[in-house]
Amino acid sequence: MKWKGRRKSSNVDDRRGQSAGGFGGRGISSMLIGPLIKLLFSKVGLILIGGFLLISWLTGTNPLNLLQNFIGGNGMVNEVATEVYQGTPEEEELAEFSKVVLADTEDVWNQLMENYREPTMVLFTGQVKSACGFASSASGPFYCSADEQLYLDLSFYRDMKDQLNAPGDFAQAYVIAHEVGHHVQHLLGITEEVHGLRSQLNDAEYNKMSVKLELQADFLAGIWAHHTQKMKNILDEGDIEEALNAANAIGDDRLQKQAQGRVVPDSFTHGTSAQRMRWFKRGFDTGDLSQGDTFNAEKL
Numbered sequence: 001m002k003w004k005g006r007r008k009s010s011n012v013d014d015r016r017g018q019s020a021g022g023f024g025g026r027g028i029s030s031m032l033i034g035p036l037i038k039l040l041f042s043k044v045g046l047i048l049i050g051g052f053l054l055i056s057w058l059t060g061t062n063p064l065n066l067l068q069n070f071i072g073g074n075g076m077v078n079e080v081a082t083e084v085y086q087g088t089p090e091e092e093e094l095a096e097f098s099k100v101v102l103a104d105t106e107d108v109w110n111q112l113m114e115n116y117r118e119p120t121m122v123l124f125t126g127q128v129k130s131a132c133g134f135a136s137s138a139s140g141p142f143y144c145s146a147d148e149q150l151y152l153d154l155s156f157y158r159d160m161k162d163q164l165n166a167p168g169d170f171a172q173a174y175v176i177a178h179e180v181g182h183h184v185q186h187l188l189g190i191t192e193e194v195h196g197l198r199s200q201l202n203d204a205e206y207n208k209m210s211v212k213l214e215l216q217a218d219f220l221a222g223i224w225a226h227h228t229q230k231m232k233n234i235l236d237e238g239d240i241e242e243a244l245n246a247a248n249a250i251g252d253d254r255l256q257k258q259a260q261g262r263v264v265p266d267s268f269t270h271g272t273s274a275q276r277m278r279w280f281k282r283g284f285d286t287g288d289l290s291q292g293d294t295f296n297a298e299k300l
Contacts, residue, residue, distance in 0.1 A: 017085030222283020
């Protein structure tokens with residue numbers, strides 16, 4: 001995939017190296033408020049207060065606001081300086097690559113949809129907190145419709161290569177395009193319609209609806225690949241095969257067979273390898289959004 005030197009999305013929240021809370025700095029708990037008060041009334045504290053007063057006089061800022069910036073609104077002390085996360089050169093390149101792919105999805109979906117609302121991509125390490133709850137790297141990439149953000153631990157790319165035997169930059173692009181496909185479904189009201197059926201269906205029936213939702217996201221990833229190639233001519237030889245190989249690697253039947261040695265179709269939530277490959281390919285081959293109604297398709 002030709003990606004270097006192209007536009008990168010600015011809709012990225014890089015939380016790598018931060019705690020699961022995802023806030024911009026570490027803090028001191030309320031257990032230390034007592035010692036903090038003692039500090040403020042010590043010689044060092046008086047110097048700090050004098051500094052606040054001087055800055056407020058020079059800038060015309062309320063000194064209480066300055067103090068509140070030093071002591072967070074949640075009763076926590078903000079660090080004056082925080083460490084900037086620095087990944088390995090390989091990881092930093094993956095981060096840059098992911099930003100380019102996200103920018104490509106923005107260009108395509110802004111063209112295909114009126115009033116497209118661009119999602120934010122959150123990069124994290126280890127664990128992350130979203131509006132949909134806490135998640136770990138083991139969960140894999142996911143989209144949260146409650147905050148319209150997609151979450152990605154870049155180590156998943158390594159897992160794709162080493163554990164799933166699905167290497168390649170376009171395989172990685174497919175992952176992002178699939179999650180953005182879920183965002184498109186959210187904007188169209190499809191996601192909420194499916195989730196609204198949860199209390200009306202038993203587990204097996206609801207799993208079937210989940211499969212249709214996931215296969216449609218695969219189709220939308222194919223739609224993206226079709227139109228981004230048409231707009232920018234970014235594909236290298238073998239790229240589509242990389243995406244199809246990735247879709248094959250994460251089919252429910254294949255993953256269950258590897259994990260437990262048997263397949264339980266009623267527990268499928270994402271679709272079989274063959275289904276995932278078929279729907280991505282349909283989106284790529286046709287580029288036609290009307291061809292992606294997985295909910296009423298005669299054959300998945």
